[in-house]
Amino acid sequence: xxxxxxxxxxVAIIAAIFGFGGIASASAGIAQILFFVFLVLFIGVLILRLxxx
Numbered sequence: 001x002x003x004x005x006x007x008x009x010x011v012a013i014i015a016a017i018f019g020f021g022g023i024a025s026a027s028a029g030i031a032q033i034l035f036f037v038f039l040v041l042f043i044g045v046l047i048l049r050l051x052x053x
Contacts, residue, residue, distance in 0.1 A: 001037060001038045004034050005031045005034035006031075008028070008031035009028065009031040012024045012025075012028040012031060
């Protein structure tokens with residue numbers, strides 16, 4: 001999931017360089033959502049592992 005977030009971030013940066021504002025903002029938004037989903041899942045797994053051991 002983190003790989004997808006980084007891929008969308010790179011797409012957003014490239015689109016911003018070439019002046020495609022709509023595509024850049026959409027890609028940045030998707031990257032941000034994926035990153036926060038990754039963080040929530042990562043913290044959830046850490047908490048579950050701490051509770052298990």
